[in-house]
Structures are given as C-alpha cells and as structure tokens.
Amino acid sequence: xxxxxxxxxxxxxxxxxxxxxxxxxxxxxxxxxxxxxxxxxxxxxxxxxxxxxxxxxxxxxxxxxxxxxxxxxxxxxxxxxxxxxxxxxxxxxxxxxxxxxxxxxxxxxxxxxxxxxxxxxxxxxxxxxxxxxxxxxxxxxxxxxxxxxxxxxxxxxxxxxxxxxxxxxxxxxxxxxxxxxxxxxxxxxxxxxxxxxxxxxxxxxxxxxxxxxxxxxxxxxxxxxxxxxxxxxxxxxxxxxxxxxxxxxxxxxxxxxxxxxxxxxxxxxxxxxxxxxxxxxxxxxxxx
Amino acid sequence: xxxxxxxxxxxxxxxxxxxxxxxxxxxxxxxxxxxxxxxxxxxxxxxxxxxxxxxxxxxxxxxxxxxxxxxxxxxxxxxxxxxxxxxxxxxxxxxxxxxxxxxxxxxxxxxxxxxxxxxxxxxxxxxxxxxxxxxxxxxxxxxxxxxxxxxxxxxxxxxxxxxxxxxxxxxxxxxxxxxxxxxxxxxxxxxxxxxxxxxxxxxxxxxxxxxxxxxxxxxxxxxxxxxxxxxxxxxxxxxxxxxxxxxxxxxxxxxxxxxxxxxxxxxxxxxxxxxxxxxxxxxxxxxxxxxxxxxxxxxxxxxxxxxxxxxxxxxxxxxxxxxxxxxxxxxxxxxx
Numbered sequence: 001x002x003x004x005x006x007x008x009x010x011x012x013x014x015x016x017x018x019x020x021x022x023x024x025x026x027x028x029x030x031x032x033x034x035x036x037x038x039x040x041x042x043x044x045x046x047x048x049x050x051x052x053x054x055x056x057x058x059x060x061x062x063x064x065x066x067x068x069x070x071x072x073x074x075x076x077x078x079x080x081x082x083x084x085x086x087x088x089x090x091x092x093x094x095x096x097x098x099x100x101x102x103x104x105x106x107x108x109x110x111x112x113x114x115x116x117x118x119x120x121x122x123x124x125x126x127x128x129x130x131x132x133x134x135x136x137x138x139x140x141x142x143x144x145x146x147x148x149x150x151x152x153x154x155x156x157x158x159x160x161x162x163x164x165x166x167x168x169x170x171x172x173x174x175x176x177x178x179x180x181x182x183x184x185x186x187x188x189x190x191x192x193x194x195x196x197x198x199x200x201x202x203x204x205x206x207x208x209x210x211x212x213x214x215x216x217x218x219x220x221x222x223x224x225x226x227x228x229x230x231x232x233x234x235x236x237x238x239x240x241x242x243x244x245x246x247x248x249x250x251x252x253x254x255x256x257x258x259x260x261x262x263x264x265x266x267x268x269x270x271x272x273x274x275x276x277x278x279x280x281x282x283x284x285x286x287x288x
Numbered sequence: 289x290x291x292x293x294x295x296x297x298x299x300x301x302x303x304x305x306x307x308x309x310x311x312x313x314x315x316x317x318x319x320x321x322x323x324x325x326x327x328x329x330x331x332x333x334x335x336x337x338x339x340x341x342x343x344x345x346x347x348x349x350x351x352x353x354x355x356x357x358x359x360x361x362x363x364x365x366x367x368x369x370x371x372x373x374x375x376x377x378x379x380x381x382x383x384x385x386x387x388x389x390x391x392x393x394x395x396x397x398x399x400x401x402x403x404x405x406x407x408x409x410x411x412x413x414x415x416x417x418x419x420x421x422x423x424x425x426x427x428x429x430x431x432x433x434x435x436x437x438x439x440x441x442x443x444x445x446x447x448x449x450x451x452x453x454x455x456x457x458x459x460x461x462x463x464x465x466x467x468x469x470x471x472x473x474x475x476x477x478x479x480x481x482x483x484x485x486x487x488x489x490x491x492x493x494x495x496x497x498x499x500x501x502x503x504x505x506x507x508x509x510x511x512x513x514x515x516x517x518x519x520x521x522x523x524x525x526x527x528x529x530x531x532x533x534x535x536x537x538x539x540x541x542x543x544x545x546x547x548x549x550x551x552x553x554x555x556x557x558x559x560x561x562x563x564x565x566x567x568x569x570x571x572x573x574x575x576x577x578x579x580x581x582x583x584x585x586x587x588x589x590x591x592x593x594x595x596x597x598x599x600x601x602x603x604x605x606x607x608x609x610x611x612x613x614x615x616x617x618x619x620x621x622x623x624x
Contacts (some may be wrong), residue, residue, distance in 0.1 A: 009433055031438025035402055076595075083593065083597070085596075086597060090402060091402060092347060092402075093600065094593070095402065096548070096552060096596045097348075097592075097593055097596040097597060099545060099548070099592065100589050100590070100591075100592030100593035100596060101589065103545055103585045103588050103592060104585075104586060104589030104592075104593065105590070107583040107584070107585035107587070107588070107589055108583065108588075109585055110583050110586075111583045111586060147483075170326065213541070215543045216413060217413070219409075219562055220406065220409055220410035223406040223409075223410070224407075227403055227406060256421065257421075258421045259415055261417055262414050262418065265411065265414050269394075270393075272393075272399060272403065272407075273393050273397040275396055276397050276399060
C-alpha cells in the first residue's frame with residue numbers, strides 16, 4: 001500500500017517534470033511555431049539564475065519563482081530581438097540559428113561556472129509515508145505544475161492579452177489591421193515562453209542540479225512532448241506529459257532510468273506513427 | 289551541379305583527392321598523417337549528411353547515431369571475431385538497417401522536417417545515455433565489454449582481409465580511408481546522376497508534385513536515409529579504427545552539432561561543400577583544442593550563428609555564385 005502510494009507519487013512527479021520542461025516550449029513552438037533548440041539552455045540558465053541568487057543570500061523561493069523567470073525572460077526577449085526576429089517563417093533556419101545559440105550558451109556558461117554540477121538543497125524537508133520518506137518539495141512541484149497550466153489557460157482564454165496573442169498567431173495581418181503591433185506581440189509571447197522555461201529551470205534546479213550541458217537532457221523530451229501533444233497546446237502538453245511521464249517513471253521503477261528514457265522515445269515514435277498530428281489532432285480537438 | 293550531371297568540377301575534385309591520397313604520405317610525418325586520416329574519415333561522415341540533407345532534403349540530427357553505431361559495431365565484432373573484414377562490413381550494414389527501421393516510422397508516418405529533426409536528435413541522445421550506462425561487467429557482447437562512459441580501448445585495428453596477423457600501418461590506413469572517401473564521393477555523384485538520384489532531387493524540390501507524378505516519395509526518402517546511415521556507419525568504423533578506441537562521445541551533442549556545422553559552413557546541395565566545411569572546422573577545432581583562451585562550444589556557436597544569419601548558402605555555393613558572376617552565366621553549370 002505504501003509502495004503503491006510512493007509509486008503513484010513518482011509517476012505524478014514524472015508527469016509534473018515533463019509539464020514543467022515543456023510548457024514554455026508549448027508557447028514558443030506550439031503557439032508561435034518557432035523551433036527553439038536553445039530551449040534546454042533556457043532551462044539551464046534558469047537553474048543557474050536560481051542557484052546564483054540563492055548563494056548570494058536571496059530567499060530560495062524568491063530565487064526560483066522570481067529571479068529565474070526574470071533573468072531568462074530578459075535573455076529570451078534579447079534573443080528574439082537579435083536573432084529569431086530575422087528568421088520568422090524560415091523554420092529550418094530558425095532551428096539552426098537556435099542550435100547555434102544553444103552551443104553559445106553552453107560555451108559561455110562553461111567559461112563562467114566551469115564544467116561542474118552546481119546545486120541547491122531542496123527546501124521543505126520530507127514526510128514519512130509508512131516505511132518510506134518522500135520529499136515535500138516534490139509534492140509542491142506537482143501542485144505548481146498544475147497551477148502553471150491553469151494560469152496559462154486563464155490568461156489565454158479569459159484575458160484581453162491572451163486574446164490578442166492568440167489572434168496574432170492565427171492571423172498577424174488581420175491583427176495588425178485591427179491596431180495590434182505583431183512584432184511586439186511576438187516579442188512578448190517569446191519572452192513569456194522563455195520566462196516560463198526559466199521558471200521551470202529554477203524549480204527543477206534543487207532536484208536535478210545544473211551543469212552547463214544539462215540542456216541536452218531536456219530539449220529532446222520537451223520537443224517530443226509538445227509535438228506529440230499536437231495543436232491544442234495546453235491540453236496536448238498535459239495529455240502527452242501524462243502519457244510519457246507514466247511510461248517513463250513506471251519503466252524506470254521496474255528496470256533502469258535509461259530504459260525508461262528509451263521507452264519514452266519509443267512510445268513517442270509509435271504514437272506519431274498512429275497519430276501524425278499528435279494527440280489533440282484526434283482527441284480533445286478545439287480545446288486550448 | 290544541381291541534379292545529376294557529371295561536370296569537369298567533379299572530375300577535378302576526384303583527381304585532386306587521388307593526388308592527395310598518393311602524394312601526402314611522401315611529404316608529411318607520422319603525426320600529420322594520422323591527423324589527415326581522421327580528417328578524411330570525418331569527411332566521409334560529412335558527405336553522408338551532405339547527401340541526406342543537401343540532396344534528400346531530410347534534416348537529420350541523428351547522423352552521429354549511425355556514426356557511433358558503426359563505431360561500436362566495429363568494436364564489438366572485431367573483438368569477438370579477431371579479424372576486421374566482417375567487422376567493417378557489419379559496421380556499414382547495422383547502421384543502415386537501423387536507419388531503415390527508424391526511417392520507416394518517420395517517413396511512412398509522414399512526419400514533417402521539423403519532427404524528423406527532433407526525433408533523430410532524441411535517438412542520438414538516447415544512444416548517448418544508453419552507452420554511458422553500460423559500465424560494469426554485466427554489459428558485454430560476447431568477449432567485448434562495453435565499459436560505459438570509459439569507452440572501449442585497444443580495439444583490434446584493420447588488417448589485410450583474411451590475415452588477422454597483418455595489420456595495416458598508418459600509411460596504408462591513410463590510403464584505405466582516402467580510397468573510401470573517393471569511392472563515396474564518386475559513388476554519390478554517380479547515384480545522383482542516375483534516375484533514382486534525379487527523383488530524389490525532384491522530391492526535395494517539390495514533394496507533392498513528385499507524388500502526383502507517381503513516384504513513391506516515402507520509399508525514395510527511406511532509401512536515401514538508409515544509404516546515408518550506412519555511409520555514416522563506415523565513417524564511424526574508420527574513426528574507431530583510427531584511435532583504436534570508441535566511447536559514448538561519438539553519440540554526443542557536440543558530435544551531432546559538428547556534423548551539421550560542417551554541412552552548413554561548406555554549403556547545402558553540394559558534395560564538395562561538406563568536405564571543405566569539414567576540413568576547415570576540423571582544423572579549427574584542432575587548433576582551438578590546444579589553447580585555453582575560449583571555449584570551443586562558444587566559438588562554434590558563434591560561427592554557426594554567423595553562417596545561418598549571414599552566409600546561409602555556405603562557402604562553396606557562395607564562391608560558385610561569385611565565380612559564375614565573373615565568368616558569365618553560360619558557364620554556371622560547369623563549376624561543380
């Protein structure tokens with residue numbers, strides 16, 4: 001019974017992690033159709049921002065929830081202004097340029113912090129479930145992942161800002177004719193996506209630690225999740241995270257972490273063979 | 289050279305490569321020769337992506353997966369059999385079969401460019417993680433221990449077929465690698481000049497139109513991908529041979545991005561371009577590797593960005609365009 005509860009929590013955690021690492025990409029790639037291969041490095045930068053801030057005496061929650069998204073959001077806006085903007089509509093070029101950007105970030109962070117793992121202790125301690133100890137922070141993470149999805153949903157569905165963003169992505173010319181400035185909307189949306197990614201990076205830093213090349217571990221998973229999710233970015237990301245998170249964690253529990261990762265990929269390839277347009281290409285159509 | 293015509297440029301390049309192959313061992317020392325051998329092996333790898341991406345229009349981020357698979361296949365077979373001929377053949381066949389399998393899911397699922405890139409990238413990363421986790425005695429294939437992140441050292445190197453005691457010396461290995469490079473270069477041009485090659489290029493130009501004309505787009509792409517996988521496997525085999533060593537780093541992101549950079553820098557849609565790009569970047573990486581001033585990733589990232597934003601066509605097509613302007617439009621097609 002205890003074991004079942006712990007396993008259940010492991011699965012929830014796997015799902016929450018996937019939601020966190022993919023949600024920023026769901027905005028940048030899912031909504032804006034910008035292939036951002038530097039996504040993993042955005043997560044890495046968020047992690048470093050949180051760690052550096054904490055080590056300089058900032059409260060860990062402030063560091064994770066405020067500093068990380070702020071820093072990465074600003075970096076995102078700068079990257080959008082300097083590089084992405086030139087390449088809208090040229091998908092392959094964007095992909096290559098952001099790959100270059102990712103190498104650049106890895107290089108510069110290695111130069112500054114060195115090629116070692118940095119980390120901070122997870123706050124909140126742990127509680128006992130029967131014979132097992134589980135970290136409270138991991139529980140909080142599940143709640144935060146759900147909250148982030150809810151906030152994005154409300155912003156996109158219920159606010160004027162969300163309406164403008166969705167409209168501009170749908171038809172930039174029409175939006176411009178109605179008095180919206182598409183370049184500004186693009187920059188803002190990209191910045192928000194980057195900030196969410198930074199937030200995720202900060203939140204994951206106490207759990208997985210950060211090193212300059214950690215992005216590689218995230219970027220493929222994030223893309224797989226968003227692509228498999230399909231057109232409805234939020235429902236899709238949530239559905240794909242649930243599926244892959246469960247597969248990954250259960251396989252990891254019964255075999256090894258590497259088999260878990262391979263299983264995640266195999267599940268994704270099979271899924272895309274059956275549903276080339278992702279989960280929400282067939283199910284939950286018309287949701288957000 | 290857009291579709292598949294033989295031009296003076298191809299002949300010239302081939303002659304130059306043969307000349308280098310025969311002349312270089314007479315003038316450079318042992319160290320230089322070893323260096324050039326690995327450059328040539330990498331050129332074969334660059335050609336594989338130059339073919340798959342530049343002509344097949346398939347953006348593959350997983351070329352290093354096939355490269356590494358070739359290296360590991362060679363290592364495992366050579367250790368078990370003790371003779372390199374079968375190992376070399378398998379090092380081409382196994383990655384090609386894997387490419388075919390992966391390609392089947394991707395092309396017959398009709399995934400678009402971008403998804404292809406992401407799937408192939410994740411396959412590479414999975415291989416990297418998988419191989420890194422094979423440390424310990426439990427992970428062995430026959431006599432060969434996989435050794436996880438430490439890699440497999442002191443592999444048996446190439447021998448004269450049928451005579452395991454007679455290993456190739458560095459000069460002979462160089463001849464062999466150059467021979468493979470010339471064969472792959474000429475072979476790919478031959479393939480592109482054939483009916484099959486023309487259809488492949490036509491598919492790159494307009495997939496829907498080819499489909500409506502009755503060509504099986506999925507099958508052609510699958511074949512291109514498989515051939516590319518096999519060539520990358522060959523390069524991996526030669527690379528493993530060169531250092532008598534193979535480690536999970538062959539699957540690393542750095543490796544993958546290097547291959548893409550070679551092709552971008554050299555130029556898409558040519559076969560000479562990837563070779564030139566590979567030589568330039570390899571030279572640069574070797575030089576940068578010996579200094580402490582700046583991180584190699586940092587410099588590569590900047591070069592990558594600069595080329596995508598400023599010279600998107602790459603060196604060879606840009607030079608060709610300049611040359612064409614100088615000699616007049618009638619001679620454009622003769623400049624391979």
